[in-house]
Amino acid sequence: MNKTFEKLTPWLDKAYALNCALLLFEWDDATEAPEESGELTSKAVEILSNEYYEAIINDDVKKLLKQLSKETDLNLKEKAIVKDLQKQYDSMEPIPQKEYQAYRGLIARASSIWAKAKNANDYSQFAPTLEKIIEYQKKFVDYRLKAGKLKVKPYDLLLDDFEEGFNMEKLDKFFDTLKKEIVPLLQMVTSKNDKINKDYNYRSYPIELQKEFNHGLAEHVGFDFKRGVIKESAHPFTTNLHNKDVRITTHYDEHNLESAIFSTIHESGHAMYELQISDDLTATPAGTGVSMGMHEGQSRLFENNFGRSHEFWMPLFQKLKDTYPDALKDMDLDHFILGINKSAPSLIRTESDELTYSLHIMVRYEVEKLIFENKISIDELPEAWNKKYEEYLGVTPENDAEGVLQDIHWATGSFGYFPSYALGNAIAAQIHAHLKTVMPLDKHLKDGDFQPINTYLKEHIHCFGKTKTTNEILKDMMGEEFNPQYYIDYLKNKYNTLYKDL
């Protein structure tokens, strides 16, 4: 180990321990903490967040990072950790600690204010909080741009936080292509989708049976219960303390068969990434997925490219029917595959299908651009949102709960995050195309044999943690950086084939 790097160890250890605690509190809050515990527990969480901040942002670490920037013998792991720390440092250090703390306090309260506003279907209840969050975000970006003497646009800085190397120029192109290709495809699909009867999906599926089936499903795709937990929460998510403790949640709805199924497969995809990080990297800042986009690349690969394919369901469909013999007695596999791939423009992102999903993201991306280019006021957001839904998806929200209030992200201060979802879809399609060239992928899916798939993903993507960028991973694996054409081809091919005989 590099001698200077070694001096970082106590700080890294402290940050690791505090981060584990913060993640456990987050998990507990979503899955188990009693209703009235919030206020006193969040006091503890606030203090620990502050300790975490101080473990990274302090004069000792600052000096060490300066020294380390000149070291030439760092290994890949050390380099990745220094890079990640420097990135966190650059993004946090220019922000006065008092302001950061006030912002954290605001964020700690914002989610419940948002939830209440959404329940009450009243944007005005959330608007003042949202305005403050955006003010802080703009101020923080400004601090960072000045401190780093950076010549990039404010929103580009936020985009880069979530997906290094991606900016508005690239994303504009990406979304323009998508729009051009998806909108006509969607018209074709929409004109035919009343041919697919999906009533079966909304019959009664007892939750206890769903639990059993979904646990089996997670296991089927490789989730290791010795190193993982599945539980329930209002909104499914994945969290990981380290590569021996990766947890996912799902959400059961008695009258929606596929809701839990696809969130289980989705979160299992995230989980496989974190479970397969190398032992050498886990419990360090480099020991987690490299970016949001690459993470969504894994979850979407599992959920859509694998999970909505005919091959995937061949070894599972009979088990599904046996689990719900009454509700599914008239179903055959072909009908089920059409059902789980039925596409139709809708209002809610999380319920949207594979084809329309990226259009939902496009709306958010464009609204966020307007926000950070100071071209829109808080009061104008709902209308802008609704107009874009009308334009891209042909549907108009009837109220704010199904419009601008639908996502929690802004309440958590996550601006620049949404595009990662669309990038994830494209990355998944690119990996999927590649897998087909290096292994008999469809045969493995038909056999229900995820072992060779997961091993390949581990060795070419997962194990590296943050020691490679998204583009480096793709390039090293398949000789080509990020290329959204795979996604377009995948969607065209998939929907043209599926809807051909309808």
Added chain:
Amino acid sequence: MNKTFEKLTPWLDKAYALNCALLLFEWDDATEAPEESGELTSKAVEILSNEYYEAIINDDVKKLLKQLSKETDLNLKEKAIVKDLQKQYDSMEPIPQKEYQAYRGLIARASSIWAKAKNANDYSQFAPTLEKIIEYQKKFVDYRLKAGKLKVKPYDLLLDDFEEGFNMEKLDKFFDTLKKEIVPLLQMVTSKNDKINKDYNYRSYPIELQKEFNHGLAEHVGFDFKRGVIKESAHPFTTNLHNKDVRITTHYDEHNLESAIFSTIHESGHAMYELQISDDLTATPAGTGVSMGMHEGQSRLFENNFGRSHEFWMPLFQKLKDTYPDALKDMDLDHFILGINKSAPSLIRTESDELTYSLHIMVRYEVEKLIFENKISIDELPEAWNKKYEEYLGVTPENDAEGVLQDIHWATGSFGYFPSYALGNAIAAQIHAHLKTVMPLDKHLKDGDFQPINTYLKEHIHCFGKTKTTNEILKDMMGEEFNPQYYIDYLKNKYNTLYKDL
């Protein structure tokens, strides 16, 4: 707030937050963490424990405590916090931090070594670890005695840690009286206990039904699910982050009806104490039960004095029968009350009945005395243990798993803790006797109305947290300090009445 005391606030806040995190990790480890997570998670826990240590043991706090010892205008809360902090300080500060850390590391590993040795029924696997733990304990006591220039015996210092004001002199008297009174009573009871058929208890009680019944039972005695959680673990316990988040576990055995029932009531008693701590004290070092003995006083009061009474089961017995109509179809309430109070000498403390329980404690107390008076070697412990079981209970362990290896306490470094269990039984009997003089207790139990009982306990015991000692609480409530005669009278009266007509 006192100005000097105010300066303690950041340290208290930090200790509170870290303590919450450590308790949550402990809860998670016992109830949910995946099997293989232990090693990496315990690294985080070790770091946080160390942070907790440093939040309390540091030069700033040391100076503040010195100043505070001279302040005359501290309020009761401030006094209690300063006292508690000073106590922690006195017990930790004399111990070199390196040794303390090494000890914490040893303790972190010891429980699993103990568990393996117990499973393998092989004391020799645990003996070397136990020897090290005892060496540390003796060394630490020695440091503390020297630092405080204290003229007390080593084991008395440990006893005082768990129950202020109690020492070997007092406990010897207490246990001598118990022995004199309980042993003859036990002989009477043993001669008759084949008259009580308890086969019903070991029929099949499906765990899902048990869960439902036990949740209802916790609610019945006042457990508030808005501020609490019930889950399962191998060994039932209670933990609390603060008075709005109190969690209990129970353990279900399909073929033992009463096992979960009485552990649920027991832990609910602990939980009521923590739930009813005053809002003004919670989330501070004074905001938890005053001592182990007083805590066991609450859990035993609920479990035994209330929970094994005829009155308690009057509003519940039909519900119990309805829950298990087949298994309990031939049972009536009188038979059930005899069954849950059947007493017989046995080998395992946690499975022992109300009458023999304190004899199990006596064995441990006397063995611990031998250890800290250096009158016994590690190798001699199993034999000494077995001999005392033979002497007091008339039964001899056939192996170490049901002998000296049965309890986890020594693996966690808890020496001097066991006597609190017996004190708890006596305190429970004393509170029980008092309650009967201030309210129609039996009527409340018959009505299933815990509200007046819990309100009384809140106002006279629970709300005070650590602002009063055990003896102060008893004295203020009933004009009398700890008096074990209530316990003797309770047992005599109970068993003479129960067994009278057998």
